[in-house]
Amino acid sequence: MANPCMNRFGIILLSVILLAVCPCFAQDETSAEAPSLEKLLPPSVAESLDVNAWGWASYTPAIPHNRENYWDLDLALGVTQRLGSRVAVTGEVHFLDSNGTPYGQLQQAFVTAELFEKSATLLTIGKFNARIGVEPRNAWDRFGGSTSLLFGAEPQDLLGLMVTQPLGSTHITARPFIAANFQGKSNLKGPPSAGLMLDYRPVHELDLTLTSWIGPGIEKRYDEEDAGSATSEDESYDSEVYSSSILENWTGPHLNAESGGTFCFVDAKAVWLATPALTIEGEALLASDGPSAGAFAWGGVLLLANYDITDRARIFARWSFLDDNQGIVTGIEQHRHEISGGAAFQLYPGLELRGEYRHDFSDVTGDLDALSAHITFTY
Numbered sequence: 001m002a003n004p005c006m007n008r009f010g011i012i013l014l015s016v017i018l019l020a021v022c023p024c025f026a027q028d029e030t031s032a033e034a035p036s037l038e039k040l041l042p043p044s045v046a047e048s049l050d051v052n053a054w055g056w057a058s059y060t061p062a063i064p065h066n067r068e069n070y071w072d073l074d075l076a077l078g079v080t081q082r083l084g085s086r087v088a089v090t091g092e093v094h095f096l097d098s099n100g101t102p103y104g105q106l107q108q109a110f111v112t113a114e115l116f117e118k119s120a121t122l123l124t125i126g127k128f129n130a131r132i133g134v135e136p137r138n139a140w141d142r143f144g145g146s147t148s149l150l151f152g153a154e155p156q157d158l159l160g161l162m163v164t165q166p167l168g169s170t171h172i173t174a175r176p177f178i179a180a181n182f183q184g185k186s187n188l189k190g191p192p193s194a195g196l197m198l199d200y201r202p203v204h205e206l207d208l209t210l211t212s213w214i215g216p217g218i219e220k221r222y223d224e225e226d227a228g229s230a231t232s233e234d235e236s237y238d239s240e241v242y243s244s245s246i247l248e249n250w251t252g253p254h255l256n257a258e259s260g261g262t263f264c265f266v267d268a269k270a271v272w273l274a275t276p277a278l279t280i281e282g283e284a285l286l287a288s289d290g291p292s293a294g295a296f297a298w299g300g301v302l303l304l305a306n307y308d309i310t311d312r313a314r315i316f317a318r319w320s321f322l323d324d325n326q327g328i329v330t331g332i333e334q335h336r337h338e339i340s341g342g343a344a345f346q347l348y349p350g351l352e353l354r355g356e357y358r359h360d361f362s363d364v365t366g367d368l369d370a371l372s373a374h375i376t377f378t379y
Helices: 004-025 224-229 237-245 247-251
Strands: 049-060 068-085 087-098 101-116 121-129 157-166 172-177 192-205 208-214 262-273 278-291 296-308 314-325 332-350 351-361 368-376
Touching: none
Parallel strands: none
Antiparallel strands: 049 068, 049 368, 068 087, 087 101, 101 121, 121 157, 157 172, 172 192, 192 208, 208 262, 262 278, 278 296, 296 314, 314 332, 332 351, 351 368
């Protein structure tokens, strides 16, 4: 008998493909741009309103270390309404399904205002993507298939405010911010965190960013949004670690700690366009958490390369390492490595298929392998 979850996944995936492909048939095949929803709006409305839809579906077949096939889905709709020339309001909602556990999420809801036109000073207030690390928040913007070990070890969303200020002709942009907590949730208990992002882009081909963070210690948490990423109590030791640190890492951090004190975090990343076809990215992060100063919590390193073979085909490779000293990130005190690589092909503008092989090895859980297929669309 067919698995009901897999039947449901097949229907959803087919719907995603049809939604993405149908608008593309009406386009000139030589067009390099993805279809746009604004073209469906009246010109008077589209003049001040941006509407975008994105989607991602992933499937990982069963392997010896995992009990069943695993799949996940993320469908999103984003709207930006410009109010005059200096204020914009943005909202972004997501429908997510992690192996048969569906839930909704308001990922972004914020206002951006240009405070001073001459100095290009921007103020952002609300819930918005953090843009920390080399992997963008959403799958359709990333190079690879699965997320690295560092993706769940750094903030993906900020709930608070941020000021964006270019510093004259120095090629440096400063972004001081205040956030409710490290995991971007609406838990407003206790004092807020504060941080600073410094972005240095001397030339178009090179972008360097340093982010610092300080705030109250990480607290143990569990809510409905984590239901899709929680493992059942009867899962084996290897299966639990596999699920939490590989498959369900794509939703962002799900940290687990009960220490008080102060939390400090620093992240450095570099993006280098080595040639028009080759992009190389690197990242390193370090976190301390606990009642004593300098209590090492976790640290990690990442290297990623993407090479465009043609305008439609590319290959990618990545290595990441995580030292989860207190087990806050993965739930297990361990040293973990990940090596992955794959290929992607753009069927039509805005629609891409990806395939990835991944190998993880840990000093606690041993080796794990995964093959996965991904489809992304944006219009």
